Amino acid sequence: MTVKALKLLLVSTPIGFLGSGQGGGVELTLISLVKGLLELGHEVVLIAPNGSELPKECEGVEIRYVSGFDQPSWQHQDYGSPVIIPANGVLPMLWEKALDVGKEDFDAILNFGYDWLPLWLTPHVEPRLFHLISMGAVSKVIKDQIMKLSKTQHSRLAFHTHVQASDYELSDTPTVVGNGFDLNQYKFQSKSDGPLGWAGRVAPEKGLEDAVAVAAHFDDTLLVWGLIEDENYARTIEESYPPGTIDWRGFLKTNEFQDQLGKCRALINTPKWNEAYGNVVVEALACGVPVVAYKRGGPGELIQSGSTGWLVAPDDLDALISATYRVNEIDRLKCRNWAIDSASSKGFAKRITSWVQKDIME
Structure with missing residues (x-):
């Protein structure tokens, strides 16, 4: 038409x-x-x-x-x-x-x-x-x-x-x-040995605590971007893990955010509710960053498991950790190409x- x-x-x-x-x-x-x-x-x-x-x-x-x-x-x-x-x-x-x-x-x-x-x-x-x-x-x-x-x-x-x-x-x-x-704002980064990342509003329905648990398992630091809507929730998570497990990056403009995000080896996505879409999933893929996520809501419809990331059963933390071990199997260029073709x-x-x-x- x-x-x-x-x-x-x-x-x-x-x-x-x-x-x-x-x-x-x-x-x-x-x-x-x-x-x-x-x-x-x-x-x-x-x-x-x-x-x-x-x-x-x-x-x-x-x-x-x-x-x-x-x-x-x-x-x-x-x-x-x-x-x-x-x-x-x-x-x-x-x-x-x-x-x-x-x-x-x-x-x-x-x-x-x-x-x-x-x-x-x-x-x-x-x-x-x-x-x-x-x-x-x-x-x-x-x-x-x-x-x-x-x-x-x-x-x-x-x-x-x-x-x-x-x-x-x-x-x-x-x-x-x-x-x-606007994919021109997202720079493809081919390296895959950076830290783990998580992005979103910091509120209980986003499930940040599960991503922090993954980072702690790897004795890694989790980069966290987003507006802290629930201070008590954020503080409780931070106090539950060793100092330095979370690196709070705050809410950033797209240019700065995508540059930092693109250096990650994976984005961990942990929704506890039915996400309508999953903007941060696509932002990660646009930078070439594979996504490890619960198969719940929009992200479960966006991620091609085994090609642009890994999907695991909702709230299965062990499966989330196991999938994170496999992020190096993902071709980061396929992530970028999916974003170009679909979003x-x-x-x-x-x-x-x-x-x-x-x-x-x-």
Whole structure:
């Protein structure tokens, strides 16, 4: 299908400003998509919280800012928790602005926030709202809303992986668009004798403790990148192992992060929940770094076990250690080539625009 140039309004996550790291993988996904859309000749306007910044490669994108308090993250709430919107919250501000700006003859509004409000709005407003669902079913109220929307406007929903989509009882076959990255920012490194690495938000659902146990088994230091969301969790892990087992690197910009990550002999990926995709998995592969991971969620759909890394049964620490012994069997160039073939920002943008265009034409 030929895709005409589209005028798209993107609505950012209500959790932190772009560049803060608080939005986790959603930030990287959104920025990668913007780059891909611009490369394909589409027009993009972004609604985002105050303080948000796009990299220089996204120059020309207009950002319309809103103020307000961050929305509570659903990862840190119980499955049955109700919707809570803080007084002066940024979430309704984002959507008040989006619906107002959306009157300016946009083809579609793309939502990147995992929350109830934009999903509920979809059948009640004139602008076409599309939702790239960024997580598995961690909230009953959101799951119910997605299932309800699937019955009436299924084509407005898209998912990163099939395993993520399977968390929801959808009325039809899901639209799966994967993800994409500006691979020019990731340098292939052919050496394989560096340290072990782990990357992600430092929070219990990410399973950092298992990766640290692997490093301790090898009497190695684990390089850890990411925003520490749960200080007590991080401190408990650190105190459970000899000093120096963890080297905290913090949340870094892509250029610095990929340079350090590329020197690792392997990335250890240990999700304790159904990851929607696994951005750090692809970032590692793009640098030529094989990934040893639990076969759970998105990473289990991305990694080709025996070719770009090793997949083991979820929570099987012994298997994780055994697989780490075998990382030198992986051809690092195959890792890089998989990223080029499957996860470029341009390819991702093509999948997104095809999804939107198909709905517009129906």
